[in-house]
Amino acid sequence: MTEKTLDPLAKLLQEVFGYTDFREGQRETIESVLRNKRTLAILPTSSGKSLCYQLASYLLPGQTIIVTPLISLMEDQVSRLRQLGEKRVTAIHSQMSFQTRQRIFSQFQQYKFVFVSPELLVQDWFKEQAKKGKISLVVVDEAHCISQWGIDFRPDYEWIPEFLKELDSSVKVLGLTATATQKVMEDIESTLFHQQACHLIKQSSDRQNIAYQVVETEDKTAYLKQFLSQHPGPGIIYFSSKKEAERICTLLQEETELAVSYYHGDLSNQERLVVQQQFLHQQLHVLCATSAFGMGIHKEDVRFVIHYHLPSSVEAYVQEAGRSGRDGKQSLALLLYRPQDEHIHYHLLEQLIKEKEGMAYLLKQPEETWQQYLPKLSSLQQKWLTGYTHQRYSKETLMAGLEQKISERTRHIQDMLTYIHLTTCRRKYLLAYFDSESEGQVSICCDHCGLEDLELETVPVFPRSPLEFSKDWQETLKKVFNQRE
Amino acid sequence: MTDDINIYILSLFHPKNKQRSSSVYQILRGKKTASTLSFCLFHHLWSGFQLFPYLSVEAYEQRLAELKAKGYLVADEADGKYLLLSQAGQACLLEHPFWMAFSKEVDHFSYGVAGPLFLERLLFLSQVISELSYQSKQYEPITSEEEQLFWVKQWLAKTKVSKEGLISNFYTEWQKLLEQLADSQRQRLVSLLTGHHKIGTTYYQLQQMYHWSEFQRIAYKIYDCQQIIHLIKTSEDFPLFASVLASIPKQTISKSAQLTYNYVEQGLDSVSIQRLRQIKPSTVQDHLIEAAVLLDDFSFDACLDKQVVLQLETYEKKQPQIIEWQFKQVQGFDESISFLEVRLYQILKVKQYDRENFRPTS
Ligand SMILES: [Zn+2]
DSSP: OOHHHHHHHHHHIIIIIOOSSOOTTHHHHHHHHHHOSEEEEEOOTTSOHHHHHHHHHHTSSSEEEEEOSOHHHHHHHHHHHHHTTOOSEEEEOTTSOHHHHHHHHHTGGGOSEEEEOGGGGGOHHHHHHHHHSOEEEEEETTGGGGOTTSTTOOGGGGHHHHHHHHSOTTOEEEEEESOOOHHHHHHHHHHHSTTOOOEEEEOOOOOTTEEEEEEEOSOHHHHHHHHHHHOOOSEEEEESSHHHHHHHHHHHHHHSSSOEEEEOTTSOHHHHHHHHHHHHTTSOSEEEEEGGGGGGOOOTTOOEEEESSOOSOHHHHHHHHTTSOTTSSOEEEEEEEOTTTTHHHHHHHHHHHHHHHHHHHHHHSOGGGGGGGGGGSOHHHHHHHHHHHTTSSOHHHHHHHHHHHHHHHHHHHHHHHHHHTOSSOHHHHHHHHTTOOOOSOOSSOBTTTOOTTOOOOOOOOOOOOHHHHHHTHHHHHHHHTTOOO | OOOHHHHHHHHTOOSSSOEEHHHHHHHHHTOOOHHHHHHHHHHTOGGGTTSOTTOOHHHHHHHHHHHHHTTSEEEOSSOTTEEEEOHHHHHHHHTOHHHHHHHHHOOHHHHTTHHHHHHHHHHHHHHHHHHHHTTOOOOOOSOOOHHHHHHHHHHHHHOOSOHHHHHHHHHHHHHHHHHTSOHHHHHHHHHHOOBTTBOOOOHHHHHHHHTOOHHHHHHHHHHHHHHHHHHHHTOSSOHHHHHHHHTSOOOOSOHHHHHHHHHHHTTOOHHHHHHHHTOOHHHHHHHHHHHHHHOTTOOHHHHSOHHHHHHHHHHHHHOOOGGGOOHHHHHHHOTTOOHHHHHHHHHHHHHHHHHHHSOOOO
16 A cells, blocks of 8 residues: 555544544554455454544445444444534434434435444334435444354344345445454354455454553452552442442542542433543543443543452453553553452353243243243343244254353353453453454563552542532623623 | 431321322322322322332331331321321421422422423533533533434524523523522532533532432432422513423323313213213213313313302312212212212312412422
């Protein structure tokens, strides 16, 4: 590739996004999308994955459809694009009112970027619209969700290949993911691309500016307080439950000098965005988040990510830990472990096994009697059953799939425990896990290689008390609406 | 233990008008039937409608038992399923003026869902207008929901005044609104505001700061919304805020009941409506009761014969406690009067009484 042909990309990057350089993997991904029909890009968290399809899309004539698993994630991406000045962007999901959907459809052709949730892809009205529009590119975000072997397998994702088949053969497809083991990667290739050749871009998952540490302690909160007194953040602490996130948040708020807030699914969209802005604009030191809702947090200078509970898998761990140090500066991924933390995961696993057994029982009954069992099925079981009744797989495939899913989940927990009990380099373990290679020597690597030199830059945080605005409310109000006397 | 929830439940009871505890439970769960709606109206329990949609019978009974053990609630002598507020209970409530005000002023039936949505919309619009006042276009909106963004665009497009006029009118409405609120409430609302160079706060964060219970957080939010809505609705000073409020439908009569009532307004009788809509007589009756309770301009004249009203007025002189009327006893007085007529008469009278006695709060 000559310098000349590279220019338009760099120019666009500068114009639209205001960046002078591409991050690793971005340029390769964009160029591949422009040249090839099928691309699978495995880029580590915080490498700017969304920029890849956004930029590519500007160089393609038609629309870009982006399939995204979570509504919160979808809305987040939409608002980020809007902030870049892109108005031709919308999102369609099943929680929208009928009227809103109708409104979007009436002007469907005008949108350059359309975010959709996967379950909509099988709806006839959506397919119709998609065929009428001029689609150039379909992006499957979090593509690992399509894999049975992935951590967050989503049955809805299985509908994507079907949808792709119905589109014009010229439509390009880009699968994006941050975490894919060899197995998941192969699975994506075979399901999403029907074994057809795809161009693979794989960046090393090594995030050199993140140091890894595991602390085994009986008193996590005491450790946390001690840690925060030395490293006030900004940082994120992940929890496996809303209740715990709230409890520890309140405790930290009361027993430290820091501004701490929590962030989880009970907050409304507006409340989440307000808290996010506080965090982004240095009004909070620490955010206590649950995993599901931590996805939308985009902050460059997060200095540490702490896991208060045991993550469900190494994949999940690396993804969440990867939200620290997007700015490239020294950061820390710390996992707090107390023996028996894994019990909750084994408990969940047992539930899954029960659901599987229930499913096996149901499948052995005559089909005409299934109706009576329907109300008793869990939501997961209902999804499995729908897949079968829609003839997406046979009984045997389903049961075998579930078997494998269970053994996979067991392995995930074991792998996580292995990581915790390592006596050797943690980075090496993680790299091997993702069949990735090191990008060279890391000076501050992990607790086993030595963290004596670890220093986390302190970003000044200016907490705002709600009270400071209310003391002189007249003045505050004048300021808000720019009223001068 | 007398926690906030217990205090609130206590505030739903009355020293003189006995109430069936299971009916109060249905209201807290939010069962929308003709009988719960009438009960809500008769005992002024709108604050509780669907306030605890997941409350279990056991948990509810447990709370009642605690209140009875403290002597705050007493069982009616004739029938233990009915409860009355005791003197001790009244004394206890006096120490909790917020819960008394909440109980009296909140209409959770109409605004339980619409209220918080309205407040979020108002806050978002405030942010947009604040940024507009600073001529700033690059900012992070406090919503990422398509519906909200679209609504704001439309709202701005429809506004007829100039940009400067809009900003200053909007500011003035906020100022007038805040002036009329109590200190604590004003503090909450000012801190919630997001605008240019000011990021707001959330009720969750206020909860942390003021050490509220979870129920307090929920209740303050509902109460704040209700107060703003009340001020907007009872004054001419808030045309902009009123247009925001009008964009969010409150919970009201069900579509099916409305349809039945439309026929009544067109002059059709019950039998014709049954035939036309293919519904049971009891359903028509339920629809009319629902309409009578929920519609402000319900036409009682169309459903209640003058003769019947006169008869019931005579009966009322003997039995002035209208809400405690039993249909069987009314029948003993005049067997030609139907259940529907008795119920409608009760609703008519209670609404009249409410209009005269529950003046709008300021
Ligand atoms: Zn190491």
